[in-house]
Amino acid sequence: MRLFLERGFEATxxxxxxxxxxxxxRSLFHYFGSKEEIVFSTKADFPALVAEAINRRPVEEPLLDMVENAFVELAQTHLSEASRDLARLIQDTPALSAGDQAKYEKFERVLAKALADRKERPQDDIECRVTAAAAIGILKLSTQAWLAAPxxxxxxxxxxxxxxxxxxxxxxxxVRE
Incomplete structure (x- = not known):
C-alpha cells in the first residue's frame, strides 16, 4: 500500500x-492475481466486521438504527488516516473504483443476511434487503463526504x-390515479 500511495496505482x-x-x-502471484486484489485485500474483513457489529446490537433495535449504530461504531473504532488514504486511492483510480462497486454489491448481500440473521427473519426478507441497500448507499456517500472534508x-x-x-x-x- 505504501508503494501505491507514494507512486500511484498505475506507476507501481x-x-x-x-x-x-x-x-x-511468482510468490506474489500465489497470493494475489493482480494489483487490484492486493488493494482490495486490505478491505476484505470489513463485511465480517459489520456483521459482527450488527450481532452486538440489541435484537429489538429497529433495522435502520441497528445499521446506523453499527456503522458509527466501526467508524469510531476502525477508521484512520491510512483507511482514508486507501479510500482516496480507490476513488481516484478508475480500475479500482470499478472493482469497488462489485465489492459493495457483495457487501450489501452480507449486510442483508446479517440483519436477517439478527432479527431471525428469512434470508430474503424485503425489509432487511431494502435496509441493507439504503445503508450501502449511505456508506458510499459518507465515504465521499469524508474524502471531501477530512x-x-x-x-x-x-x-x-x-x-x-x-x-x-x-x-x-x-398516490395518483
Missing part, C-alpha cells in the same frame, strides 16, 4: 511490490444521511 508494478515485500513475483469523520455525514432517509421514508406516498 508487481515487480516493485515483490521487491518491497522481499518475495519473488476534518469530519464519515459518521457525521452518515448520521445526517440516516436522518434524511427516515424523514423521506416517513412521508406519505403521493
Amino acid at each position: 508494478t508487481l515487480d516493485d511490490i515483490a521487491a518491497a515485500a522481499d518475495v519473488s513475483r 476534518e469530519t469523520g464519515p459518521d457525521t455525514f452518515g448520521r445526517a444521511a440516516f436522518a434524511a432517509l427516515r424523514e423521506v421514508a416517513g412521508q406519505a406516498p403521493d
Whole structure:
C-alpha cells in the first residue's frame, strides 16, 4: 500500500511490490492475481466486521438504527488516516473504483443476511434487503463526504444521511390515479 500511495496505482508494478515485500513475483502471484486484489485485500474483513457489529446490537433495535449504530461504531473504532488514504486511492483510480462497486454489491448481500440473521427473519426478507441497500448507499456517500472534508469523520455525514432517509421514508406516498 505504501508503494501505491507514494507512486500511484498505475506507476507501481508487481515487480516493485515483490521487491518491497522481499518475495519473488511468482510468490506474489500465489497470493494475489493482480494489483487490484492486493488493494482490495486490505478491505476484505470489513463485511465480517459489520456483521459482527450488527450481532452486538440489541435484537429489538429497529433495522435502520441497528445499521446506523453499527456503522458509527466501526467508524469510531476502525477508521484512520491510512483507511482514508486507501479510500482516496480507490476513488481516484478508475480500475479500482470499478472493482469497488462489485465489492459493495457483495457487501450489501452480507449486510442483508446479517440483519436477517439478527432479527431471525428469512434470508430474503424485503425489509432487511431494502435496509441493507439504503445503508450501502449511505456508506458510499459518507465515504465521499469524508474524502471531501477530512476534518469530519464519515459518521457525521452518515448520521445526517440516516436522518434524511427516515424523514423521506416517513412521508406519505403521493398516490395518483
